[in-house]
């Protein structure tokens with residue numbers, strides 16, 4: 001946000017009547033002075049409400065409830081309204097809904113409030129609470145999450161690398177073992193394995209197949225031979241049955257058995273014929289009428305007589321058929337056997353088979369007659385040839401066993417090549433994988449370290465810079481004191497803790513709470529808070545509210561704190577100080593402070609009927625200028641205002657230059673004492689001022705003028721009695737002094753004030769430079785006061 | 791002390807981290823925006839890191855070494 005412009009309160013806390021506080025946006029600091037019970041805290045709370053949706057000072061008080069105590073006495077939450085406007089025309093409003101504060105728009109203005117109670121908490125904060133103040137600057141949970149996944153990735157890559165190395169050595173071991181089992185041939189297992197797997201396995205495959213075909217062919221021929229033998233045995237059996245039948249026929253008594261058998265066959269056929277369907281009444285051959293029933297009866301009777309001959313006839317036919325069948329089967333089996341035997345012979349000629357011991361001898365047994373014979377060709381093979389084939393096949397039986405063994409050896413060899421090839425492949429893969437993974441794992445590990453180190457350094461840098469800034473600010477309030485913050489660091493064991501250590505005299509790294517005085521602890525905590533707030537306001541968009549923060553600070557430190565706030569105010573959109581200490585107001589009201597940069601606001605006594613009331617306080621100098629010019633001329637008031645202004649300025653100079661003034665218990669000197677004490681100073685005092693105020697190039701181009709306040713001082717010394725005689729006491733001499741003389745005295749006071757102070761910031765130079773004092777304006781446009789020492 | 795407003799330091803840190811990682815050649819510079827985004831959001835997974843790192847691996851002569859074996 002930009003500088004504060006206007007704060008409007010309605011029914012909020014002490015604002016029982018609508019209250020508007022106008023800010024001077026051109027001044028970086030607003031000082032709100034009010035005695036206790038005038039409504040300072042209401043104003044702070046209003047800013048806290050609109051900036052942070054916070055119930056402010058009610059937050060930590062258990063006896064209060066926002067719902068009941070945020071609205072003014074007799075008003076309800078619905079009446080409450082706080083509106084803030086900045087110099088750029090942005091505005092924000094806070095209202096209440098039941099016990100909750102609501103702000104709109106949702107994007108809140110950046111308002112940081114420091115109360116006395118917060119300061120005390122910060123002084124005594126546990127490391128973890130102190131960390132909370134800084135958390136939003138150093139907490140990077142998102143990056144930590146990503147850092148963790150990176151570490152996981154690195155661990156995983158390392159694990160996969162280890163796996164690959166394990167696979168590599170496993171494959172290596174197995175190959176080494178196989179190599180040893182094979183008699184460790186060649187120069188190394190690798191050379192051997194490469195050699196082995198470079199063989200063309202196609203030939204081996206082919207040879208194994210030929211061996212298998214050959215052994216199969218021999219076995220098949222053997223089994224055909226067996227079938228052939230069975231068929232031949234059956235033929236012999238059928239022939240025996242036929243011979244038996246023949247003997248039986250011969251034994252049977254009949255005129256002619258054969259004839260009877262034929263007749264019986266004929267009659268059976270006739271009887272069967274007559275049983276079928278309808279028949280003509282006459283014989284189809286001789287046309288004689290047929291007595292059909294009679295004929296049937298006759299046939300049956302004759303067939304009964306011829307029964308045994310008929311049985312013999314049937315058996316003969318059957319036996320004949322069986323023999324013919326057995327003969328046919330044998331012929332086919334013989335032919336099949338011959339074919340198988342010839343095929344086996346042909347396979348034995350294959351080169352892989354011919355190499356086998358005994359194969360050529362077996363082939364020599366093969367009958368010449370069978371060479372080139374094919375099944376079904378004429379003439380059929382002779383019995384001699386078949387017998388020779390049978391001998392050949394039987395002889396080849398042992399050969400089939402050799403062939404099988406040889407084939408198995410070949411298959412083993414092939415299997416080993418395949419195994420070694422697969423292992424070698426695994427090995428090469430594992431080698432390649434382990435190389436890639438090694439690089440990846442190393443890089444991920446390095447990346448993980450980089451992220452971790454960068455994150456830690458990032459946090460440490462922030463803490464170090466906050467500590468540095470805290471110390472710098474602290475040193476401005478307490479110059480030349482051997483006491484400072486030495487270290488802010490994260491507790492290594494408990495991450496979210498911020499340990500604060502300090503120097504005290506010779507001791508290092510001691511807890512400040514143990515050695516620092518109360519006001520030192522207050523200012524240390526304040527400087528820490530301010531250093532953090534500065535980090536939050538990199539583009540000067542934060543408003544600081546310091547709510548009656550310092551109570552136990554003496555005038556000298558208060559002046560330094562005021563100077564510090566004026567100097568640091570350029571880092572913020574606005575700084576609002578509230579105080580119940582009149583002396584803090586007067587730091588700015590008189591030219592010892594940079595009053596021109598400060599808006600002075602005073603609160604009047606609060607009452608329910610009138611609510612909060614504020615008015616602007618003039619700086620002492622402009623107040624005097626106005627009083628001199630106003631009519632009617634109030635001589636007493638003018639004399640008094642001029643006298644107080646003079647006293648304030650001379651007291652400040654006397655303190656700065658350690659001028660000799662009579663010591664008193666309360667350090668309140670009369671004007672004449674101060675004039676006497678500083679007169680030797682004014683012999684030497686010189687002011688260097690830019691010819692044109694705020695001229696940034698004044699010094700380099702020598703557009704400076706030197707002003708010596710000596711003349712004004714001398715004239716003032718001569719008229720100083722006016723101050724007491726007119727401005728303070730009732731006396732007769734005072735009455736003889738004319739208005740013109742009073743006005744002249746006041747005018748001289750104005751002259752001296754204008755000569756001593758900077759027209760831009762309003763301050764008598766009070767900051768030590770090289771050989772001079774300078775005002776609050778930025779160099780090189782600052783006003784200088786010389787010398788540095790008397 | 792007042793409530794926080796979100797000033798995310800993660801972004802500043804992420805910028806710094808990514809710059810260092812790229813300068814050391816540990817992650818692919820082509821992925822700068824993606825890495826930055828995921829780092830700030832806290833959504834970078836282990837696989838993401840693997841990929842970013844692999845993409846940054848310089849082309850080496852591994853392939854040739856293998857074919858010579």
Ligand SMILES: [Zn+2]
Nearest residue numbers: 477478479481
């Ligand atoms: Zn001090």
Ligand SMILES: [Zn+2]
Nearest residue numbers: 758761775777
């Ligand atoms: Zn100035």
